[in-house]
Amino acid sequence: MAPDSKKRRREPYTVDTKLVEIYEDLANEKDEIRLKAAQALVSQFTPDKNPSDEQIQRALQRLFRGLCSSRKAARIGFSIALTEILTQVFATPREASEIDVRKVMGIWESQSDASGSDSGQEQRDHFFGRLFGSEAIIKSSILFKSNAPFSEWTKLLDLVFDLAKKKPWIREECGWIIYRCIYDLSSQKVDSKYVEAALERLSSFGLVRTPEGVAIWLAAKDLFPKANFPGKAWKHDDPLDARERNQLAKVLKESSVETENENQENKPKSTGVWNSKLHFAWDAVLSMIPAAKETKSKKDSSRLSFLDFWTDVVDNGLFASASSEERKYWGFLLFVKVLNESPLQQASLVFTRNLVRCLMNQLAVEDRYLHRMATKSAKTIQTRVSKEPAFAAAAIKGLMGSAGSVNFDQVTKTKTVEKIAVEANPDALREIVPLLEKLVSHPATDDSKAAASSRQSLANLLVSIVRSRASSQDADEGLQDVLEHILTIFVRSAYFTPKEKEGPQPPMAPQTQEMFRNRINSCLNSLIASQKYAATLPYTVVRKIRDAAKSEEYGKSIINIDGTLSDSVKSAFKSLKKLSGQDENAAADAFKLLYSMTLLQVYNGDADAVSMLDELEFCYTKFLGDKKSRKKKGEEDETSDASDTLVEILLSFASKQSQLFRRISEQVFGAFADKVTATGLESLSSILEASENLAGQQEMFDKEDDEGDEEMMDVDDDEEDSDVEVVDAEGGDDDEDDEEEEDEDESEDNDEPDDEEAEFQAKLAAALGPHAANKPDEGSDDEADMNDDEMEAVDEQLVKVFKARRDALEQKKDKKDAKENMVNFKNRVLDLVEIYVKKCHSSILALDLLLPLLRLTRRTNVKQIANKATNVLREYSKLCKGSAVPSITEDSTESAWALLKDLHREAGHSGPQAHATACSQASLLVVKVLVAHDKKAIEGVVDVYAATRKEQMLSNKCHVQPSFFTDWNNWCVSARNQIKT
Incomplete structure (x- = not known):
């Protein structure tokens, strides 16, 4: 028996290796391999190949069985192949074929049926195989052909819904298949009985009130509105009916709460497993809901x-x-x-x-x-x-409006609102700014401190909007109106006190009003930097302050302008009005900016700004006033005086530790640089040569020892967006703040902190006398108590000691502040000098800047200042080439020679390497000027260099660096041919 049985198994069995490879590739993880294998398999079942029933049945059994494989890629590949083979086989009628829809359904059911002996994983694989098999059958459309028994469709629905009911963890996938099937049926324009059957089975299996049921119902309602829907499934026959909202909410969030007429036995089980992906039912619901009530059609009215x-x-x-x-x-x-x-x-x-x-x-x-x-x-x-960008309005309203918080960014520690605001377009900003204005007025709190904090946050947000738009290169139409609105909010909040019932709640605190005034400066700083609005928006601000003060539309002004001040302000506005009527030009824009910012300083209570208005009026009259009104005699002198006055005004602006005033001084100075006189340059030079200490500050600002520099230090420490600049005194030693060069009378102020502390302790001990805390206990009863007279005497001595201590600390702080102020001032003046050099380097007057710049590089102990000065000198030397070399006259030749000798004496001073290099550059620049005027001047130049070489050789006090002569030799080589010709 055994031999015979082996022969029976061996003889009829042949292996089609190519087909085995195809089935293996259908389960491959790579898409291209799976698709190629599916194409190869399907090609064997096209009508022209006329496959036999046995081949078809064997392939269907293999594919349905493959869908139950635990290999995930197999389900995808086998499903594609199965769908296409079914489509091909039933594409044309087959004579005498036993393969029909009922046969296919039988194969699917038998191959995907899980037996009780299977393990849990094997059962899960069969459930997925049944699911994928049903999808392949539906996609092939074999059930919807005219010759297909309708009972087979209902059979498929029963199997799928039974699987969904019994295995909740796979319910979403089962629902998705039927949901998509409804769309396929709609595109094929089949009879609505198929959809009605699906709805009936959905109801009978108790799956209507599930997310899947809602999606299927809505799809059927939308695509087959005339179909018969099961009664009593939804009370109002529509999951999206307004009266079903509570039930819909429970269904979509998969709540297990029962409704009154619900059959507990027929109720679907919870899925039991949370899915991190959003259920497809939400897509179905969102696609069916109108955006707003007014967009509803009559059909969707409920x-x-x-x-x-x-x-x-x-x-x-x-x-x-x-x-x-x-x-x-x-x-x-x-x-x-x-x-x-x-x-x-x-x-x-x-x-x-x-x-x-x-x-x-x-x-x-x-x-x-x-x-x-x-x-x-x-x-x-x-x-x-x-x-x-138009979405910015809705986003900010949502995050900061009634549903959100005024302090959204502060609470969340993010910059979400700020980033949204800076991206907004002008149309969105027209909605955002009024909202912020309302919140500034009523920040949704009765607590004064909380309101102040919220208003500061809102002010910062408004400033961010201004900065973003000011720096934007886009020419947004209507943007200026938005910027003016923001500035108007600041003006209203900063300068006016409305009536209690009409104004902000809670009322603005004085500190908050000061904060808003600082924010105006921050905004103008950005607007002026872009130069796009420099000539318009500052004028808009001061004009708004003046007009609102007259009309009292924002309440009573906090500024009292009367008498002489009122006349000066009126005169300034008259000049501004004239300037606004002139054609655009740099000079007019510069004066307009100066007038506007000076007026703003007046409104901010700056006493010096009042006199500056009169000086400005004088400058404006001489530079841009009516020429017929000028006197011909002395007109040039008056213009020079006006130029010098203008320089002084700009220096007063530059002296403030503020980017805003620095930019104003730079812009205006650039417009009038060509009109600066020798006196004006001397004003700049005197600042560069002033000491970086308290004495230098007093010299520059005419201050007494005890006045400090409060006006220059007008800083709000709490402001994140302050435009106050902090100078990085790089290279300066903190322990040397009190050490000032060439001031021997102040050398005693450089005592070490330990010495100061020891001196204070000694004075304290002397004041306490025998009652000092560190005196050894001698056990004397006389020291236990002091009488009233003794205590009073000790108190008086202690007051003197601590007062002296306080005065010493204040004096030390004053010195430190003075140095910082002078370093800041010199930085600003160097910026102006650089502007002058770039615009007027060919002017003979520019040579007057050489010595002050060189002395500054040698004397300053702040590396930043030294570097900046040498950079200006380097830039000056580069610009003076060819025809750009300054031209001198016979009258100025002697001063040029004197300058050259002074430069050589300066080169003999001991200093850093940068100073030596700068001296060489300055000397060669003057040499170019002299030789360009007269080639024979080279003889005198050689003598000057020879005298300097002699001084270097013979005097220990001459510290000329070797590079000084190396640069001279190199210049001689390059200039020799030119001089000979």
Whole structure:
């Protein structure tokens, strides 16, 4: 028996290796290999190949069985091949064929049926095989052909819905197949009985009130409106009916709460497993809901609007305070989905109260469960705004309005609102700015400190908007109106006190008003830097202050302008009006800017600004006033006086530690650089040569020892966006702040801190006498107590000691502040000198700057100042080439020779290497000037260099560096041919 049985198994069995390879490749993880294998297999079952029933049956059995494989890629590849083979086999009628729809359904059912002896994993594989098999059959459309028994369709529905009912973890996939099938049936225009059967089975299996059931119902309602729907499934026959909102919310969040007529036995089980992906039912619902009530058609008149849906189902459902973190996660997924995909009208409605509160809470703390999801949501808002700037208005209203918080960025420790605001376009800003204005006036709190904090945050946000638009290169139409509105908010808040009932609640504190005044400077700083609005918006600010003070539309002005000051202000506005009527030119714009900023200083209470108005009036009359009104006699002298006065005004602006006033001084100086006289340059030079100490400050600003420099240090320490500049005194030693060069009478101020402390302790001990704390205890009863006279005497001595200590510390601070002020001032003056050099390097007057710059590089102990001065000298030397070399006259030749000798004496001083290099550059520059005037001057130049070489050889006090003569030799080589000709 054994031999015979082996022969029976061996004889009929042949292996088709090519077919084996095809089936193996169908399970390959690579898409291209799977598709190629599917194509090879399907090609064997085309009508022209006329496959036999046995071949078809064997292939179907193999493919249906392959769908139950545990290899995930196999289900995809086998499903594709199965769908195409079924389509090919049933594409044309086959004579005498036993392969029909009933046969296929039988093979599918038998191959995907799990036996009781299978393991848990094997059963799961068979369930997925049944699922994928049903999908392949539906996609092939064999069930919807005219000759296909309708009972086979109902059989498939029963098997799929039974699987969904018994195995909730696979229910979403089962529902998805039927949901997509309804769309396929619609495109094929088949009879509605197929959809009606699906709805009937959906109801009979108790799956209507599931997310899958809602999606299937809505698809059928939309695509087959005339179909017969099961009764009593939904009370109002529509899941999206406004009266079904509560039930819909429970269904979509998969709540297990029962309804009154619900059969407990027929109730679908919960899926039991949380899915981090959003259920497809949400897509179905969103696609069916109109954006707003006014967009509804008559057919949808009873349906939920998007806002009602979002509020009831999402905000009060997924984001309810009692909701789990998992449901809130779904809520964030939905939020991101709407932001990414929905039109502006819908996306604008999603910033609801519970959602925004949850977003804030999760953003605020990094270790919270949904922090990463909240961060993604915040970035999605920003991305939507960057792509669609008009969305910025809705986003800021949502985050900062009634549903959000005025201090959203502060609470969340992010810059979400700020980033959104700076991306907004002018149309969005027209909605955002009024909202911020309302919040400034009423920041939703009765606490004065909280209101002040909120107003500062809002002011910072408005400043950020101004800065972003000022730096933008886009020519946005209507942007100036937005900027003027923002500045008007600041003016209203900074300079006026409205009546208690009509004004902000709580009322503005004086510190808050001062903060708003500083914010005006911050805004103007950015606007002036861009030069786009430098001639218009500063004038708009001061004009608004004046007009509002007259009309009292914002309340009573906090500024009292009367008498002489009133006349000066009126005269300044008259000049501004004339300037506004002139054609645009640099000089007129510069005066307009100066007038506006000086007036603003007047409104800010700066006493010096009043006299500056009169000086400005004088300068304006001489430079741009009516020429007929000028006197011909002495007109040139008056213009020179006006130029010198203008330089002094600009220096007063430059002396302030503020980017705003630095930029003003630079812009105006650049417009009038060619009109600066020798006296004006001397004013600049005198500052460069002043000492960087208290004495130098007093010399520059005419201050007494005890006055300090409060006006120059007008700084709000709490401001993050202050335009005050802090000078980095790089190279300066902190321990040497009190050490000033060439001031021997102050050398005693450089005592070490330890010595100062020891001196203080000695004076304290002397004042206490025998009662000093560190005196050894001698056990004397006389030391235990002091009488009143003794205590009074000790108190008087202690007051003197501590007063002396306080005075010493204040004096030390004054010296430190003075140095910082002088370093800042010199930096600003160097900026002006650099502007002058670039614009007027060919002027003979520019040579007067050489010595002051060289002395500055040698004397300063601040590396930043030294570097800046040498850079200016280097730039000056580079610019003076060819025809750009300054031309001298016979009258100025002697002063040029004297300058050359002074430069050589300066080169003999001991100093850093940069100083030596700068001396060489300056000397060669003057040599070029002399030789360009007269080639024979080279003889005298050689003598000067020879005298310097002699001095270097014979005097120990001459410290000329070797590079000084190396540069001279190199210049001689390059200039020799030119001089000979």
